[in-house]
Amino acid sequence: xxxxxxxxxxxxxxxxxxxxxxxxxxxxxxxxxxxxxxxxxxxxxxxxxxxxxxxxxxxxxxxxxxxxxxxxxxxxxxxxxxxxxxxxxxxx
Numbered sequence: 001x002x003x004x005x006x007x008x009x010x011x012x013x014x015x016x017x018x019x020x021x022x023x024x025x026x027x028x029x030x031x032x033x034x035x036x037x038x039x040x041x042x043x044x045x046x047x048x049x050x051x052x053x054x055x056x057x058x059x060x061x062x063x064x065x066x067x068x069x070x071x072x073x074x075x076x077x078x079x080x081x082x083x084x085x086x087x088x089x090x091x092x
Contacts, residue, residue, distance in 0.1 A: 038053065
């Protein structure tokens, strides 16, 4: 039951940042790490979508809230007064 509450909390945290600039760091396994900066486009019941607009790289990436919980994906939100890291409820 605690994991369900943790996923719900991560989703609520992300919903408050829709439309904001986010740095994404995703562990893809075998020493492969994806690092991108994009916009948190939308949140859905099971996933969230980040739009990455870089030179020659326009793509939408989707991840589950469980990826944040298990720290496979790390998210940092850019604010005017400083950056805020989205943390999983398990590590809070």
